[in-house]
Amino acid sequence: MNVTVRAAQQPEGEASTAPPSLPVTPRAVLIGIAAALAAGLALFWVPLSGVDLEALDGYGLIGVLPVATLLGAAVLVLTFMVTLALPRPHRMLLALQIAMLILALHGVTLALEPIARFPTAWQTAGFIEYITRNGTVSWELDARFSTPGFFAFIGFLMEAAGQKDIEPVLRWAPTVTNLLYLLPYVLILRVLRATWRAKWLAAWLFIAANWVGQDYLSPQAFAYLLYLFFVAILVNWFRHHDETRQRSGKRRTAATRERRGGLWRLYDWIFAAKDPGELPAPPVPVRERSILLVLLFLLLLAGTAAHQLTPFLMTAACAGLVLVRRCNLRGLPFIAGVVYAAWVSFMTVGYWAGRKGEIFGSIGNIFQNVQQSTGGRIGEAAGATQDIQLLRILIAVTVAGLAMSGLLRRRARGIDDRVALVLMLVPFSSFGLQNYGGEIALRIYFFMLPAACLLIAYLFFPAPFDAPAVRDPKVRLRLGRLRTGTRRHWPAVAAASVFGLLLAGGFLSVRYGNERYEQVRPSDVKAYDTMLREHKGAVGVVWLSAEDPNLTGGTPVMPWSYRSWERFTYTPVIANRNDPADVRQIVQRMKEQGPGGFFVTTRSHEDFQVLTAGLAPDYGARLRRAMAAHPEIRTVSANRDAAVYRLKSPPPEPVPQVPPPGGLGLRSSPWTPAGLIYLPVLLGVLLARELRRLRLPPDRLSGLRPLTVLAIPLFVSVVAVIVERFVIIQ
């Protein structure tokens, strides 16, 4: 094909040949925005010193935040939106505002609470402490020891850096994690066919919509980061070759091309040729792509070792992208599946060996006690807590609905956002995998966010590129001043501002909505130190629960086992709702614990029972009075926040043993040694097959056949070993 390029003829009298440049933002406007940002920050942070956390009620933090702080948050939102309305992107200013937003939304408790929040985060500390102290794990203690990658990672980091105290790490984890998430997210955003406004708004929304609180120091937060890196590398450098060759969608035949009508319009809307929603992939040498492929494989391994759900989503995302022809690594989902199955078979054997019956009943039960502590999140809450739950559901539904609208709006413009659609739908595939209460819904929302935020940004700014709307100046438009020229984005920015304000308000409400019992007070941590100091052996902790924890999967709402994990055992006592002073059962259970029996209660724990299970508000106080007055009970330590009780003369028997480290609990079967040889070979062959694919032109994939033929028997062998292990090991 030959293209002749000729200089366009210049009309007489028009001298300028350069394309019209974007109008420059006046310096005064930029200074004004920076000043507003500074004012917003001051408004947000300064009044926080006067907040009275004692006044927290069931609505959480939003009820006690000063009006000035809320105004400051609104100013931060609006400043960002004003920056979006400027005619050109000011990247430093936008990035600074997003960083400040992270600090404000995810770090507000840094200024309020003396130590790191969220009891579940403190369990992570317990795992890390166990690993750094013993140099190994113990599969019998907790299912989470079966995927110890993240605990080992943080443990190694802390020891290498000489950091002994984990509390600052816990404190700063949400802020740092969210900053890190933006790194791969930028990479995902930049391949999209969208304007800078849409991309920056998507990054902003990604922070403001992430209220689910899965970003504390935890394996899932880390695995999510790996997931984002994985997806970012896939969509940047491993795109399908088809998209450079043909437009997607079927064309109509010559006979029907001219037909117009309702149904044909629908047909066109669904099937007609569309522009891909992604920019053409930049050419990258095959050597770099090989390195990136190996990195993808390592990300898969690290993700599998760190968390049990995320590798499944990595696999599904990759498979989805392959299916819609946005990724050419067709073998990668297969590799991911093999890695996942092998990990479950070889490394988590201690867990599934004793629970084979349940596995066939429901796959979800495998890891159900991973999330014990969150079981109460969506339960039979009453009053304020229920309102917060409803607000959470409302936000999630709104986000999903707006994202779908954004997708439709782009589609109406002839843009086919397949990557975003796949990333949005993939998390729903995990619905059948785990069924622990509302937890899986939170996870789905969390994994949906990268795509959903993008699609919501498209709803406001759907244009594929930033071009001035060319209009006939003779035609008078209604509200023309707002629809043409540099002001034409103002209506969309105004709409986005309204949404942004609502979202930020919603974030502060629901993220810290359970702050009354999700905060951890210094006395809570000290209570556990006290027990370890009082008794040198195994500690049997008796705790009070309003409902049967065996049914609801509840755990104490305290920093339980935040260190010396193996020395603690927990025995629940179901509360006598009619009479708080009835402590006979508690005393009985404490006697059963032998010399190391303790009863512990904290204010957060009592508030949790009041708010979610409907105990009387003064239940905790009356219980404590009864305990203190009981003739057989000695108060070891007690203050307003936490109290520890012990028997005056604990029985010498039974003396439970502190379990020694159990390791990974690996077990062998007759075929296992063969499997350990086949598995790396199989993975090597599959990886070599993908590396070979990168070097072959897309129409000569028959070159992969030798490796495929080699892989099939290996695959069959590995599957046979996995099945054999499952059958043999009891």
Add this chain to the structure above:
Amino acid sequence: MLLLFAVPGAAFWTLVRGLDPVGRLVVAAAASIVTVAGTAQVMLMLGAWSPGTGLLAVLALSLAVAAAGLLHRPRRPPAPLTLADVPRRPPAQGAATTRRDLPLPRHDEEGDDWLYRD
């Protein structure tokens, strides 16, 4: 702690020369995290937990990666093909001339083959 990530990060930075700066930075960050996490996991699985060994392992890995990156100097891009480089067939003589000897414009080069050349 920053150094722990900076060293493998820098090593991978030298390894992936062919990428654009932003991509290179993010890939180096991902690779450094995976290196450190992988080292910790392997130490745990082998039952050889010791931070000192781990640090040495990370350092050794980084050095190996950096060495691989430095050894692979990007070849100077080949000089653009000029007419003088194209080997010319000596013009065929007389009756020996066949259809094959005529310099015909070739169209089969127009596809995507150039994409897959080294």
